[in-house]
Amino acid sequence: MKKFKNSIAVKSPKKGLLITAFLVAQLGMAQEKQEFKGTIGKTLADSKEYWPDPVTAPKGAPNVVWILLDDVGFGASSSFGGLINTPTFDNLANNGLRYTNFHTTAICAPTRAALLTGRNSGRVHVSGFSHTILSAGFPGWDGRIPSDKGTIAEILRANGYNTFAVGKYGVTPDEEASDAGPFDRWPTGKGFDHFYGFLGSQTDQYNPDLVEDQVHIKPDCRHLNELITDKAISYIQKQQKAAPGKPFFLYYAPGAVHAPHQVAEKWVEPYKGKFDEGWDVYREKVLANQKKLGTVTSNAVLPERNALITEWKKLSPDQKKVYARFMEVYAGFLTYTDYEIGRVVNYLKESGQLDNTLIFVAIGDNGASKEGTLQGTISQSLFSQGKTDEENFQSNLNNIGEIGTAKGLNTNYPLGWAQATNVPFKNWKQDAHSEGGTRNPLIVFYPNGIKDKGGIRNQYSHVTDLLPTTLAIAGIKAPEYIKGIKQDIIQGSSFQASLDNPKAESLHKVQYYYIFGNRAIYKDGWKASAAHLPDSFAVKKSLGSNEKPAPSNFDTDVWELYNLNEDFNERNNLAKKYPEKLAELQKLFDEQAKENNVYPLIDWQDVYNRRIHNTGADKGKTVSDLIKQATKPGSTN
Secondary structure: OEOOOOOOOEOOHHHHHHHHHHHHHHHHHHHHOOOOOOEOOOOHHHOEOOOOOOOOOOOOOOEEEEEEOOOOOOOOEHHHOOOEOOHHHHHHHHOOEEEEEEEOOOOHHHHHHHHHHOOOOOOOOOOOOOOHHHOOOOOOOOOOOOOOOOOHHHHHHOOOOEEEEEEEOOOOOHHHOOOOOOOOOOHHHOOOOEEEEEOOOOOOOOOOOOEEOOEEOOOOOOOHHHHHHHHHHHHHHHHHHHOOOOOEEEEEEOOOOOOOOEOOHHHHHHHOOOOOOOHHHHHHHHHHHHHHHOOOOOOOOOOOOOOOOOOHHHOOHHHHHHHHHHHHHHHHHHHHHHHHHHHHHHHHHHOOOHHHEEEEEEOOOOOOOOOOOOOOEOOOOOOOOOOOHHHHHHHHHHOHHHOEOOOOOOOEOOHHHHHHOOOOOOOOOOOOOOHHHHEEEEEEEOOOOOOOOOEEEOOOEEHHHHHHHHHHHHOOOOOOEEOOEEOOOOOOOOOOHHHHOOOOOOOOOEEEEEEOOEEEEEEOOEEEEEOOOOOHHHHHHHOOOOOOOOOOOHHHOOEEEEEOOOOOOOOOOOOOOOHHHHHHHHHHHHHHHHHOOOOOOOOHHHHHOOOOOOOHHHOOOOHHHHHHHHHOOOOOO
16 A cells, blocks of 8 residues: 555555546646635525636736747847847847846857746756757657646736736657647647747748648748748737737747748848958957947957867968858848747737837847857758768858748758857857857847946846746736646746846856757856867768767766856866865756756767667667658657
8 A cells, every 4th residue: 555645545556646647637636716706595585696807917017029049149239239130129129138147058049948948958847958869768858748737827817817928938848749639738738828830949941831720721832931020920919919018928939040041032142242352351350349239248268269260361261151151041041030029029019009018139149150150051960971071062162042931941051150159158059058058148138128228238147937937027927726736836937127227136146058978067157168078060971971070978978167247258267276166166057967968968969879869760770860750840859
């Protein structure tokens, strides 16, 4: 006989679990039920009806718009000193606030899971992805956000908001992403009234794997940015016509500017020749702009050029031509994305709703992407095998006219541009040990709530902080129960105080980072970090070759130590100077890893060698096979 908390004693553990779950749900539902305040007699004549008041948002609660871009480095957008024009973002930042010390997780799915729930990605089971090949059967890794980690959409909808999501979702398990469902982990099962976009991590911009609500639909060959913008505006129009003044929450998350970089030539044309000076000059110009804007310190120094990247002046004329074209397309794609977001902002302004709309713009869900390899890619798969760098470059040169077009099924710029658009930080996307992987620009715009228009804020913040900050501004308390299920703690911290006070204390004191081996721990301005070897470059290079990378060994990874209060872009490693501080932070990482389900540590070798989730119909398939299956047009993944 085994006893379960809040349940009767039962003989069968399975039955006990069912009864426990049932009773917990009943307790939660009882807490949500409103007391009946009428009278029930034998007949209607001696009875009195009672209708509870409908749930409404707090008086004056703002509309909320969250905008999350994909794969944009700190030094790309003109709003933070970059050389790519983003006038919509510039306008929002100049009339709002620029947050310079905002952090993501270093890769897309964990960032999105943390953003939507206000909890660390491992705690909500998304240390990796919700894709079959990038998830594992452990609590922190299965890619299935539990119901006790409610989303911002669920909270706001329960408090009188309508809720809409458009664009990339990225946290629905592959196995559940067909028209057969189940749909509880689709956006509509996580609190959104409507969804229009794609469920996976990457899609063709002209032939997207498009979903509306709970059905896959056929796209009409228009660019995905245009489609999701039209749909976002239509959702708001219809909602306001039906319920004028009712607040709404819009989650606008384009696939841009993740690969494939696909955009109409008219957006690329203004950048012709703009990057011919190359990535080294780009870095210097951007740093100078950032100092003028105040988004970096006046004494900031660029990190050394990464050893993998060739000095621009040493490249051949053909290399310069191809690489510049990649960057022109990327720039056009980002500017076009800014334009489509501007359509939403302009609609809100024209309809008189903008002043009472709180807008967060996270310019990137991680640092600049290194997935374009050293040469750049047009249609080559991230997991392609058997091609040398020289062969890939020659293919790019021969097919230069396809860069940016619908024919380029995986177009992504080369690594040199990733470093350039990540100024002033080292490293890139996936590098959870580095500010280059985790530090992104954040804009907060709220005409009715921000007086210091154009102000700079340097408080440390994290993607988990947007949920509690939004609730604080809207005057909404995080619920104890959602749909009868008792909710886990929210780990993010509100930075509402910083809207009025540029010197407000950051309430976010501790934060761990982990992406497939690379890891770090932050506490009160100090940061300990370890790059994991072999990295994804070495592992990928070994595919299809006889040269195998050395076995991974987490114990031999070298930890570094930085004081970010004095050295924000990690140029001065203090590990040898302060070994006690390093040891303290390493211990803290272990504690945070245990608390947030990070263990077991899983790395890229485990992924590429199919050591995880290697079951069922996919058993025996290579990573390349599964990627092709997951990214082909019409795929549900």
